[in-house]
Amino acid sequence: MVASVPVPQSSPEQTLGAKAQRSDNFAKRHIGPNTEDIQQMLGVLEIADLDTLIDQTVPQGIRLHQALQLPAAQSEYAALARLKQLATKNQVFRSFIGMGYYDCITPPVIARNILENPGWYTAYTPYQPEIAQGRLEALLNFQTVIIDLTGLEIANASLLDEATAAAEAMSLSYGVAKNKANAYFVSRECHPQTIDVLQTRALPLGIKIIVGDHQNFDFDQPIFGAVLQYPASDGTIYDYRAFIAKAHAEGALVTVAADILSLTLLTPPGEFGADIAVGSSQRFGIPLGFGGPHAAYLATKEEYKRQVPGRIVGLSKDIHGQPALRLALQTREQHIRREKATSNICTAQVLLAVMASMYAVYHGPKGLKAIAENIHQLTVILATGLQRFGYTVSSEYFFDTLRVELGTQNQESILAAATARNINLRVFDTNAVGISLDETTTPEDLIDLWQIFAQTDDLPFSLEELKQPSSHLLLPRTSKYLTHPIFNRYHSETELLRYLHQLETKDLSLTTSMIPLGSCTMKLNATSEMIPVTWTEFGKIHPFAPPSQTQGYQILFQQLESWLSEITGFAGISLQPNAGSQGEYAGLLVIRQYHESRNEAHRNVCLIPTSAHGTNPASAVMCGMKVVGVACDDQGNIDLDDLKVKAQKYSRELAALMVTYPSTHGVFEEGIQEICAVIHNHGGQVYMDGANMNAQVGICRPGDFGADVCHLNLHKTFCIPHGGGGPGMGPIGVAPHLVPFLPGHSVVKMGGKQGIGAVAAAPWGSASILVISWMYIAMMGADGLTEATKVAILNANYIAQRLKSYYPVLYQGKNGLVAHECILDLRSLKKSANIEIDDIAKRLIDYGFHAPTVSWPVAGTIMVEPTESESLAELDRFCDALIAIRQEIAVIESGKMDAEDNLLKNAPHTAASLITGEWHHPYAREQAAYPAPWTRENKFWPAVGRIDAAFGDRNFVCSCLPMEAYSS
Incomplete structure (x- = not known):
């Protein structure tokens, strides 16, 4: 995709001339009231000026008495020019890495009218369904796509990424499995990032992860569930029916992590016995984006509908008896279940799910099948040519991915030849490489690949010689899918454009009026902040591309981490958590790991005020902690006496306090420093929920007044739009003693020396939307x-x-x-x-x-x-x-x-x-x-x-x- 607005190419220095200076102060455009309005409003409050207002609102003891040390504000034009300079430091190679991430084509009608359209990206979560029928219909379409392609009975309206969706499936299985086992089998053929996240999520819950070969697993150890990759990470298609039958005989549930596009050609998981299917819809028109945001999916049997994580769009009726959509079964959600919740996934990926659903609507069943068949045939042809050169393709049955055994050929020479042609291949630990084809692959790409492996430009055959249609699909699909009229009507751009506009007009967004939601910070998402999201230099990069190709991203991360550190007062930042709920989870895991490093693993009590966000107790439970409530007084503040009693009572076991500041009740608690001191005096750590950081930036810093870790909702305070319920980003900041425990990743070396495992599939979470917050702070x-x-x-x-x-x-x-x-x-x-x-x-x-x-x-x-x-x-x-x-x-x-x-x-x-x-x-x-x-x-x-x-x-x-x- 390309930006819809011309991008300046000049340097920052050139933009600082008279014209650029005149072009203005972005803050004046971002902040609604002008100088005269501010004085009028202060007059209503009978307060002289803004500084006096802040003096009377924010406790003096926590005030920041110096200006933030940040670069000087840039105009919109200058900031775009500077970011373009960073973007050009990224090298956009053709990616054949695979591992769950594929280049694809975003239809321009979808790019312009959804991704770049504030009518879609500035809407709020559809909790008021009467004014969200457009989004809800698009999400119902998404659920239908997933149900049809997986062959299961129900699906949710998206999750964060494939790896965390697999972890949610593990939790669901743990809760409903009929046996009492505490072990979970994970096929070694799963993507490595999925295994990493599963291990992270299992550890605090006392779940034992068994990574092994499903073909040889003899069920001598009881398991409550298993997850299998379909097709496998190296491309192999396995027949899992025998394994699933054995698992069911043991009372275990089986999850299949399935490539959604392959299911247009392969037997769906629900038809060969799977209980749950998870995966990513990324290749349905969503840019790679160096890892996200992408909409994951989870489908299962209807009998588990009350255990399904995330949101489900359901059909109801309105007061006039007309069909109407709403979020169904909300009693499952963590804001109601609190410490009984099994999931803290409050942030879905609605905007991306909408895009994926419209990709399916636009192409329809025939179009999707044609895309998949073309990819498969190109893969078959590629394999045939490689075999002509004497290479071994590991699998007889595959869809779009080949593992190529190099034999006597040196892996480094193959990779060097690929790099010379701006091509990335997957690197295996052994003398083998992986090649994954996708929607963007052309016959010319095959010629390049053959020349790389032949180590010469002179090929002994032509592509036409190898074009003999054949299938290497095990268990080909026979059932129909996407038969609903919605997927068989809007195949011209005219028709789809009108359908998208029709849905958009049913939704109230920030293009209509203010959305005054407390604790949700529905502020301006400026156009200049959004433009870089669609730049090719950010959008077409695989999350596991070599670091040498992602220098622009690395500089952006370093700068953003530095700015967020300055704003919060924390020593270290992790950008990996790809939702606020994930930030909560990561922050508590860091605290847990810190206690374990000090031989204090027995610290497992988390004190949480009764006013806390519903995700707080859910996150604590997911980290293996015991939740103990702390009362609030008549003014809505934490009851300090009750806090002291609870801290004393659980002194030996105290792990953390979770506190929101300003409070969830909308006030700056005067006793916040004493609250933090009480916890520290009993050996605990203070986790601050950053939902209300919009009231602190430049005024006070959580790292200064006692917090040890804080997550930041970049989709609130730092202008990433809500997108109708996602995407979000929830990076965490930590004090110096917690820096060694920041999240790592199994594929990309990162994090602290004693870091927790990955909490998201991609190393930097939803990296492509970090440009929004970078632009906001820079301007x-x-x-x-x-x-x-x-x-x-x-x-x-x-x-x-x-x-x-x-x-x-x-x-x-x-x-x-x-x-x-x-x-x-x-x-x-x-x-x-x-x-x-x-x-x-x-x-x-x-x-x-x-x-x-x-x-x-x-x-x-x-x-x-x-x-x-x-x-x-x-x-x-x-x-x-x-x-x-x-x-x-x-x-x-x-x-x-x-x-x-x-x-x-x-x-x-x-x-x-x-x-x-x-x-x-x-x-x-x-x-x-x-x-x-x-x-x-x-x-x-x-x-x-x-x-x-x-x-x-x-x-x-x-x-x-x-x-x-x-x-x-």
């Missing part, structure tokens, strides 16, 4: 970042001040101020007007807004976070909407409006409900449709009415509707 500079934090705090306090006489602000700091978010208490409305929290959330849709975070962290409340990017006009519009809704509630309270049939109970109002049939409601259509002046100018219409959540769970459907549903 903002120290002053801009600090100003952004101050304005984020100002915006939240302005909203709190405007709304507190209508909705009480539940928690406030010692000066009556909040941090960067505030909690509004709506609980009294249930008694006074029979109004539930959801009624207000749905009525906000009629006003054109996404609801704030509902009923979390306190049931019956909403948490509002405006960020620094929203203008005063938008803040006022949002406040005006909530004030108007409160007046609508007052009419109900007065008895002038029916308590069951009213504007809130019937919200959101669709266009169809307003113009179809008789109108029997005690309010006018106009009140329902146009409750505020701005709705007449730019009305966002929800695609469906309020959805019946319970109906969807009782009537579980998680794939595309049957054929008859399309008859109309």
